[in-house]
Structure formats: C-alpha cells, structure tokens
Amino acid sequence: MKHDLQLNQAGELRHFLTIEGLRRPHLEQILDIAESFAALPGRQVKKVPLLRGRIITNLFFENSTRTRTTFELAAKLLSADVINFNVGVSATSKGETLLDTLRNLEAMHSDMFVVRHSHSGAAHFIARHVNPGVSVINAGDGWHAHPTQAVLDMFTIRKHKGDFTPLRVAIVGDIQHSRVARSQIMALNTLGVTEVRVIAPCTLLPAEARSLGVHVYHDLETGLEEVDVVIMLRLQRERMDGALLPSAHEYFQLYGLTEKRLQRARPDAIVMHPGPINRGVEIASEVADGSRSVILQQVSYGIAVRMAVMSLTLGARAGEQRG
Amino acid sequence: MKHDLQLNQAGELRHFLTIEGLRRPHLEQILDIAESFAALPGRQVKKVPLLRGRIITNLFFENSTRTRTTFELAAKLLSADVINFNVGVSATSKGETLLDTLRNLEAMHSDMFVVRHSHSGAAHFIARHVNPGVSVINAGDGWHAHPTQAVLDMFTIRKHKGDFTPLRVAIVGDIQHSRVARSQIMALNTLGVTEVRVIAPCTLLPAEARSLGVHVYHDLETGLEEVDVVIMLRLQRERMDGALLPSAHEYFQLYGLTEKRLQRARPDAIVMHPGPINRGVEIASEVADGSRSVILQQVSYGIAVRMAVMSLTLGARAGEQRG
Amino acid sequence: MKHDLQLNQAGELRHFLTIEGLRRPHLEQILDIAESFAALPGRQVKKVPLLRGRIITNLFFENSTRTRTTFELAAKLLSADVINFNVGVSATSKGETLLDTLRNLEAMHSDMFVVRHSHSGAAHFIARHVNPGVSVINAGDGWHAHPTQAVLDMFTIRKHKGDFTPLRVAIVGDIQHSRVARSQIMALNTLGVTEVRVIAPCTLLPAEARSLGVHVYHDLETGLEEVDVVIMLRLQRERMDGALLPSAHEYFQLYGLTEKRLQRARPDAIVMHPGPINRGVEIASEVADGSRSVILQQVSYGIAVRMAVMSLTLGARAGEQRG
Numbered sequence: 010m011k012h013d014l015q016l017n018q019a020g021e022l023r024h025f026l027t028i029e030g031l032r033r034p035h036l037e038q039i040l041d042i043a044e045s046f047a048a049l050p051g052r053q054v055k056k057v058p059l060l061r062g063r064i065i066t067n068l069f070f071e072n073s074t075r076t077r078t079t080f081e082l083a084a085k086l087l088s089a090d091v092i093n094f095n096v097g098v099s100a101t102s103k104g105e106t107l108l109d110t111l112r113n114l115e116a117m118h119s120d121m122f123v124v125r126h127s128h129s130g131a132a133h134f135i136a137r138h139v140n141p142g143v144s145v146i147n148a149g150d151g152w153h154a155h156p157t158q159a160v161l162d163m164f165t166i167r168k169h170k171g172d173f174t175p176l177r178v179a180i181v182g183d184i185q186h187s188r189v190a191r192s193q194i195m196a197l198n199t200l201g202v203t204e205v206r207v208i209a210p211c212t213l214l215p216a217e218a219r220s221l222g223v224h225v226y227h228d229l230e231t232g233l234e235e236v237d238v239v240i241m242l243r244l245q246r247e248r249m250d251g252a253l254l255p256s257a258h259e260y261f262q263l264y265g266l267t268e269k270r271l272q273r274a275r276p277d278a279i280v281m282h283p284g285p286i287n288r289g290v291e292i293a294s295e296v297a298d299g300s301r302s303v304i305l306q307q308v309s310y311g312i313a314v315r316m317a318v319m320s321l322t323l324g325a326r327a328g329e330q331r332g
Numbered sequence: 333m334k335h336d337l338q339l340n341q342a343g344e345l346r347h348f349l350t351i352e353g354l355r356r357p358h359l360e361q362i363l364d365i366a367e368s369f370a371a372l373p374g375r376q377v378k379k380v381p382l383l384r385g386r387i388i389t390n391l392f393f394e395n396s397t398r399t400r401t402t403f404e405l406a407a408k409l410l411s412a413d414v415i416n417f418n419v420g421v422s423a424t425s426k427g428e429t430l431l432d433t434l435r436n437l438e439a440m441h442s443d444m445f446v447v448r449h450s451h452s453g454a455a456h457f458i459a460r461h462v463n464p465g466v467s468v469i470n471a472g473d474g475w476h477a478h479p480t481q482a483v484l485d486m487f488t489i490r491k492h493k494g495d496f497t498p499l500r501v502a503i504v505g506d507i508q509h510s511r512v513a514r515s516q517i518m519a520l521n522t523l524g525v526t527e528v529r530v531i532a533p534c535t536l537l538p539a540e541a542r543s544l545g546v547h548v549y550h551d552l553e554t555g556l557e558e559v560d561v562v563i564m565l566r567l568q569r570e571r572m573d574g575a576l577l578p579s580a581h582e583y584f585q586l587y588g589l590t591e592k593r594l595q596r597a598r599p600d601a602i603v604m605h606p607g608p609i610n611r612g613v614e615i616a617s618e619v620a621d622g623s624r625s626v627i628l629q630q631v632s633y634g635i636a637v638r639m640a641v642m643s644l645t646l647g648a649r650a651g652e653q654r655g
Numbered sequence: 656m657k658h659d660l661q662l663n664q665a666g667e668l669r670h671f672l673t674i675e676g677l678r679r680p681h682l683e684q685i686l687d688i689a690e691s692f693a694a695l696p697g698r699q700v701k702k703v704p705l706l707r708g709r710i711i712t713n714l715f716f717e718n719s720t721r722t723r724t725t726f727e728l729a730a731k732l733l734s735a736d737v738i739n740f741n742v743g744v745s746a747t748s749k750g751e752t753l754l755d756t757l758r759n760l761e762a763m764h765s766d767m768f769v770v771r772h773s774h775s776g777a778a779h780f781i782a783r784h785v786n787p788g789v790s791v792i793n794a795g796d797g798w799h800a801h802p803t804q805a806v807l808d809m810f811t812i813r814k815h816k817g818d819f820t821p822l823r824v825a826i827v828g829d830i831q832h833s834r835v836a837r838s839q840i841m842a843l844n845t846l847g848v849t850e851v852r853v854i855a856p857c858t859l860l861p862a863e864a865r866s867l868g869v870h871v872y873h874d875l876e877t878g879l880e881e882v883d884v885v886i887m888l889r890l891q892r893e894r895m896d897g898a899l900l901p902s903a904h905e906y907f908q909l910y911g912l913t914e915k916r917l918q919r920a921r922p923d924a925i926v927m928h929p930g931p932i933n934r935g936v937e938i939a940s941e942v943a944d945g946s947r948s949v950i951l952q953q954v955s956y957g958i959a960v961r962m963a964v965m966s967l968t969l970g971a972r973a974g975e976q977r978g
Contacts, residue, residue, distance in 0.1 A: 054441050056385040056413075062702040064728065075436070078417055082387065082440055085413040090702075090731040094724055106934070113721070113930060116954035117728055118700050284436060288429070308439035377764050379708040379736075398759070401740055405710065405763055408736040607759060611752070631762035 182242030505565030828888030
C-alpha cells in the first residue's frame with residue numbers, strides 16, 4: 010500500500026490513512042493541535058467554528074455505532090454538517106461496485122469521508138479516487154490500521170508522561186488480528202520510545218512481528234517488567250470459538266491483567282485499553298477501575314484528536330474560518 | 333428510587349427523571365417556560381439559540397422512533413447539536429456493562445442524555461453517574477415513569493381549562509403497565525386537582541392503585557360521570573395475547589370510549605390520548621376525530637414542553653445564551 | 656390524481672409532487688434556480704443560509720439511503736435542520752393508519768416533508784392533508800413519479816445541449832415499472848423537445864405508452880438513430896425472477912448499451928442513467944465510463960436541483976432570509 014498518498018507535495022497531511030510513512034513532526038503536529046481542543050478535566054469540549062459550512066460524510070461499510078459517534082461528535086464540535094451513510098444497507102446491496110458507489114458519493118460533494126471497512130486498504134482505495142480537495146480519514150480497515158485510535162493513545166501517553174524518549178511500552182493481547190496494535194507500534198517507534206514490547210500467545214502473534222521493531226514476550230509477567238505504559242487489546246470473543254484461543258477463563262489465567270501482575274511494571278505505569286473492555290477476560294475490574302487506569306481519558310481525548318485530524322487534513326487551523 | 337436526585341441544592345431541576353418529589357412550583361415553572369415556546373395555532377415553533385453549542389445525545393436502549401424524533405426536534409429548535417446513539421445495536425451487544433457504556437459516553441462529552449430504557453430506574457442509574465453539569469432526561473423507563481409525557485398532558489389541560497383546582501380527571505385503560513399513567517397521577521395530584529379517577533378492569537390495575545391518591549372505577553360509564561378531562565391510555569396489543577385481556581372487540585365493548593359514553597362527562601370535557609391510537613380498541617374514531625379530542629394538540633405541545641425541560645435543566649433561560 | 660394540488664392560487668409551486676400539470680415556465684424556473692446553486696466543475700457546492708431555522712423531515716416509508724442522503728445533503732447546504740423519520744420501523748408497525756401517522760407528524764411542526772413511499776399517490780395524499788405553509792416533496796411514489804430525478808435529468812441535458820427544442824431523446828429499458836421514465840417523458844414534452852422515444856421489450860412497456868406522447872421502438876439500434884440524448888433506465892434485478900424478463904445476459908444482448916450501438920446516435924450524444932448502474936446488464940462499462948457518459952454529473956446536479964425545489968416551494972429566494 011502506497012503510504013505517501015496521504016501527504017501533499019508540501020508534505021502536509023491531506024488524508025489520514027495510516028501511521029506508516031508519517032514522520033515525527035506529523036504526529037507531533039496532530040498532538041499539538043489536539044491539545045488546543047482538549048477539554049480541561051471535568052469540562053466540556055467547546056464548539057468551534059473551524060469547519061463551518063463543510064460537509065463530512067461518515068461512510069461506514071461495517072457497523073460501528075461507537076466509532077461513528079465519536080467522529081460525528083468531533084465533526085459537530087467543529088461546526089461541520091454530518092451525513093451518516095451506512096453503505097451496508099445501501100448501494101452495495103444493490104449490486105453496485107465499490108468504485109461506482111464511491112464515484113456517486115464524490116459527485117454528491119462531501120468535503121471529507123470518514124471510512125470504516127472490513128477490508129484492509131479500503132480507505133486507501135477511496136483516497137486514491139476522490140476529487141482534489143476532498144479528504145479521507147481511515148476509521149479502521151480490516152486488520153490493517155486504525156490510525157486515529159493510535160494517535161489518541163499517543164496523546165494519552167504524552168499527557169501522562171510528557172516525553173516519549175525514555176518510555177518502555179507493552180502491548181498485550183491479540184496482536185495478530187489488531188489493526189490498533191499495528192498502528193500503535195508504528196506511532197510509538199516514530200515518536201522515539203526506548204522500547205516497544207508485544208506480549209501475546211504464539212497463536213495471536215503475526216509471523217512478521219519482530220520486523221515491526223518490537224520485542225516479543227510470551228510471558229505476561231516478564232514482559233511487564235519495568236514498563237511505563239501497558240496497552241491492553243480487546244479480545245474478540247469470536248476468536249475463542251476457533252482453535253486460536255482457549256476459553257476466556259484460561260486466557261485470563263495466562264494473559265489477564267491483574268493488580269498483582271501490574272506490580273511488575275513501574276510504580277507510575279499507566280494502563281490503557283481501546284474499549285469496550287471485557288472484564289475478567291483481558292483485564293481485571295480492579296485494574297480497569299483502578300488508579301492507574303486512563304481508559305476513560307482515552308475516550309475523551311479521542312474527540313480532541315479526531316477534531317485535530319479533521320481540521321488539519323481540511324487545512325483549517327485556528328484563526329482561519331470560512332463562511 | 334431516590335427522587336431528589338433530580339434537584340440541585342437550590343432545589344432547581346438539574347435532571348428530569350420523574351414527577352415524584354417535584355412540587356407544584358417546579359411543574360408550573362416548566363409549564364410557564366413551555367408557554368413561551370408554544371406556537372400559535374397554525375404556526376411553526378420558532379427556532380431559538382438558547383442551546384447553541386450544546387450537544388444532546390439521544391441514548392435509546394429501546395427503539396422508539398417517534399419519541400426520539402420529538403426530542404431531536406425540540407433540541408434542534410433550541411439550536412443544540414444532536415447525536416443519536418442507539419445502544420441496542422452497539423456496546424451492550426458487545427458484552428459491555430451498562431456502567432461501562434455510560435462511562436464511555438460521559439467521556440465523550442455530551443451536555444445532556446435523553447434516555448429510553450426498558451428497565452425501570454435506568455435513567456436514575458445514569459443520572460447518578462454522569463459528570464457534574466450533565467443533565468439526564470427520562471424518556472421512558474420500563475413501567476416506571478415517562479415524565480415529559482405527563483407534563484405535556486398537564487400543559488394541554490391548562491391550555492384548555494386554565495385552573496387545575498376544580499378539575500375531575502379520569503384516566504382509562506391499562507394502568508398496570510403504563511408508565512404514563514403513573515406520571516400523570518402524580519402530576520395531577522401535585523397540581524391540586526379535585527379528583528383523579530382511574531378506570532380499568534381488575535387485571536390491568538396495580539395492587540397499590542389506591543395508595544396513589546386516586547378513586548378506582550371498574551365501570552367506564554360511572555367513572556366518566558361529570559369529569560372535565562378524559563385521558564385514554566394506549567392498549568398494548570401484546571397484552572391481549574396473554575391472559576390479562578379479552579379480545580380487542582370485547583375490550584372495546586367494556587372500555588372503549590364512544591360518543592355515547594362520553595356524554596356522561598361534562599359538556600366541555602376534553603379527550604386526550606398519548607398516541608398512537610388504536611381505533612376501535614380503546615377509542616372510537618368518532619371520538620378521536622371529534623370536537624372534544626385534543627390528541628393532536630398534545631403532540632404539538634409536546635415539542636414546547638420538551639424544549640422547556642431541556643433548556644431548564646441545562647440552566648439556559650431566555651435572555652441568556654452561550655457561544 | 657389531482658395535479659394542481661401542487662400550485663398555489665398564484666400558480667406558484669407550493670409542493671413538488673409530479674411533473675404532470677406543470678408548464679414550461681415552472682420547470683425553467685427550477686432549472687434557473689438550480690443553476691445558481693450548481694458548483695463549478697471540481698468545486699464544492701457552497702452552503703447558503705436560505706432555509707436557516709427551517710425543519711425538513713425525511714419521511715421514508717421505503718428504505719432508500721441514497722435518495723435520503725441527497726435530500727439531506729441539499730437541505731443542510733441550505734442551512735435547514737433535518738429530521739430523518741424512517742416510518743417503516745415506527746408508527747405503521749404499531750398498527751396506526753397512515754393518516755394518523757401523518758397528523759402526528761404535522762403536529763410536530765415540520766416545514767417540509769420529503770416523502771418516499773411504495774404506493775403511487777402517497778405524496779399527494781400527504782400534501783392534501785398538511786397544514787398551510789408546509790410543503791411536500793415527492794421523492795418517489797410507487798411506479799407513479801420521481802419528479803426531482805426527472806428535473807435533474809433535464810438540468811443535465813440543458814447543461815450539455817442548451818436548447819431543448821431540436822432534441823431527440825431516447826429512454827431505454829423497463830418503462831413499465833419506472834416512475835423515473837414517466838416523469839422524464841412529461842418533462843421532456845413540457846420543455847418542447849422534437850421527439851421522445853421509448854425503447855423497450857413489449858413486456859416492459861405500459862399499455863398506454865403511446866398516449867404519453869412518445870414514439871415506441873422495440874429494437875435498440877433503430878431507436879438510437881440520430882438521437883441527441885440516451886437515457887438508460889436501471890433494470891430491477893428482481894424482475895428477472897419473474898416471467899417478464901430473460902436472464903441478465905440475454906437482456907444485455909438485446910438492450911444493453913454498447914459503444915457499437917451508441918454509434919447510431921449523433922456524434923455528440925450524451926448518455927444518462929439514474930444509478931446505481933448494473934454493468935453488463937443495461938449498460939457496458941465502456942459506455943458508462945466513456946467520454947459521452949454524464950452519469951456522475953447527474954448525481955452532482957441532483958444536489959443543486961433538490962436545493963432549488965426545496966427553496967422554491969418554501970418561498971425562500973436568494974436575497975431573502977429568515978432568522
């Protein structure tokens with residue numbers, strides 16, 4: 010997949026499709042803009058007129074109410090108009106090709122497509138075909154990428170740790186089927202952390218894991234030693250029906266994060282999870298609700314990060330506005 | 333259920349969960365504010381900027397297009413942004429707990445949740461857990477309460493009768509399974525009517541009916557004698573499959589409101605119904621479409637009442653505005 | 656069906672239900688207003704404040720994400736608020752009559768209903784019962800009419816051909832079941848083209864075809880001779896299960912538009928299709944994607960035409976605005 014598709018000739022973000030190919034200043038720019046949108050604790054994010062008059066279309070080929078809602082909320086807080094287009098129930102069921110659907114949507118004039126699709130590369134495909142001036146945001150494509158989730162994770166880490174350089178970060182769980190993990194690993198390495206570890210059973214680890222620039226652990230307690238950040242992945246329960254996984258109970262015995270295991274990490278380590286959490290499967294309630302959990306802050310920061318990505322790709326910065 | 337949850341320390345409405353625990357001035361304040369929003373006959377309700385910049389989330393755990401739409405319309409007429417979050421198809425189906433779903437929604441920053449749930453107490457539960465500054469409106473929880481419906485009924489009565497004090501009001505039908513009836517009885521008694529009657533077969537009357545401060549009738553014609561207001565309840569057709577009810581035809585013979593029966597009421601009596609009506613089951617078409625029916629005015633007033641409740645709980649009064 | 660229902664006493668459009676009964680100046684007025692909204696090639700349609708403060712309700716009794724989205728987009732570009740009311744999942748499933756549903760919706764105060772229904776005449780029925788000042792737009796009723804589609808086709812033709820007078824236009828495909836075809840034929844004749852041809856197998860031609868003011872052809876190549884505009888209709892695949900049609904392959908052999916067949920038309924002929932297209936059934940990819948295809952322009956112009964119809968029927972013209 011060509012990844013510089015998302016940059017214009019000046020090297021600025023025009024689409025946001027993947028972390029791959031982005032350099033540190035790109036990510037830092039998004040984090041800085043998100044900072045300007047992030048609410049103070051206990052406060053609401055303030056609505057701003059940056060994207061007034063713009064139309065943003067949520068183009069969801071795969072249902073995800075929660076993800077769609079976070080993008081819809083971010084768009085409305087930027088004063089954009091939002092069209093929700095659930096493609097599953099529409100064109101493709103009429104036998105139309107993806108490209109025809111896309112060309113039709115383009116002809117309808119949207120300023121941005123937020124795309125969710127079960128096939129890897131779908132957002133890239135769409136970005137390659139939209140009109141100049143139209144931006145595409147990848148809201149999750151197959152097992153490939155979920156870059157806004159990764160950036161909101163980076164934002165959460167920076168809020169708590171400040172500098173990325175000295176950090177050791179462990180990502181725990183089903184690496185194999187996680188578009189989130191792939192995006193996180195790239196983002197962490199781009200931002201220059203000391204070490205990224207992945208902790209997973211062999212069956213849930215991609216063959217090319219080591220080539221991603223990570224250290225691989227199969228034992229949770231060893232992997233957690235001295236880390237600053239623990240990122241838990243959501244275990245897809247449907248994997249358990251197949252041969253890849255033992256029961257939820259056995260998984261928890263081996264890879265569930267408990268307070269006791271968390272003591273292996275640094276005393277000020279934070280615990281993250283993209284949600285929704287499976288209590289007692291990948292994480293114990295005591296940890297999810299404990300003082301080191303920043304899981305709900307992730308959700309909240311997610312709005313600010315999506316606002317940043319939307320305004321940045323559409324070229325709207327604070328100070329500039331259009332009718 | 334703790335009912336002063338909905339008031340702040342100054343005794344002002346912060347949430348709107350139930351009629352229980354509200355005093356007459358609370359209800360009269362809502363009615364007065366609604367008056368300022370209500371359209372003149374044949375006119376449209378005018379859009380006002382009271383909630384500009386605010387986000388209102390419709391959080392429907394149970395599908396109800398009509399109720400959702402009235403709240404969405406009221407919110408948009410107040411210039412708020414609306415997010416429709418149908419939880420049935422989202423988080424809970426992923427095995428997440430209600431509390432986790434809620435905490436996530438909170439973290440997303442909404443100024444208000446309009447909640448519909450099939451379990452009694454759900455809106456209270458949510459109100460107990462939201463951030464300070466976030467309001468919760470109960471749009472119907474199980475058999476417990478549907479307070480905005482009750483207030484719009486009060487608004488309709490006041491529009492036609494002026495003073496509540498001398499009124500006799502009959503509520504007819506399935507009291508047992510009606511969250512609307514419970515809310516109406518409390519509102520009528522709080523507003524100081526002379527008498528509230530409930531008219532129902534024994535099988536559709538809650539055991540504790542008399543403790544609600546009503547007179548119970550099992551015979552429709554006797555119960556209607558000299559009343560000023562007749563409130564018909566919608567008969568849930570699904571009850572008829574069980575043992576609680578005879579056929580729709582037999583029900584109509586005993587409890588259907590006809591012109592002839594309505595003659596027992598006062599000559600200027602009005603007829604109300606929360607809709608949608610079952611013609612020929614609980615009400616004859618001649619009555620539903622007749623000169624004493626105010627059923628469609630109820631719908632119309634419902635928008636003004638919902639606007640009043642939304643602006644009041646969010647602390648936005650005419651004259652005040654925010655960016 | 657009474658067709659002057661859509662005009663007020665001054666002969667102005669109040670509803671937009673059908674092409675029938677409209678005179679040439681009506682259609683030209685819509686086309687002229689649409690011209691003012693249409694984007695320059697490669698540009699976005701600009702949002703205008705013409706319908707600020709107005710509420711437009713999409714009242715869809717039949718699911719059609721694409722059509723609903725085009726109207727929603729048009730409404731938002733006019734700064735109106737949009738309520739999506741999918742009636743299929745709501746009132747009618749509770750046993751309520753269409754008229755009761757409608758009266759309820761009316762009471763909710765909408766400035767406009769955009770209606771899609773599987774029964775011919777539904778939009779007329781609704782227009783007959785709404786309050787004064789409320790407009791109804793027909794977004795497709797049964798086999799009867801789909802007038803905004805027809806007008807956007809006329810707009811597309813005018814953009815390419817300028818004057819309607821000298822034109823020969825061929826409509827190809829399932830005339831019998833096409834509400835689009837009926838509306839197109841009337842519009843073309845009202846605008847004074849030289850000749851309208853319909854090209855279809857006997858089984859897909861309505862008995863009264865000739866009374867519509869068209870020339871009938873059963874052979875595609877003969878029918879295409881010297882035409883200026885070719886309008887392909889979408890073949891509903893569900894017809895093929897019945898006795899009306901051979902297989903998709905056989906249909907394409909007889910009535911599929913190929914480059915070779917298109918050579919019978921004039922060298923500057925344009926090819927239109929309402930979408931979504933069935934490649935290899937009614938049209939070859941080489942034609943759909945070819946230089947004479949204006950299919951995607953139709954989609955784009957459709958937004959401008961819907962904006963024109965909405966603002967015209969609500970009496971909002973450029974220059975006028977309301978709070």
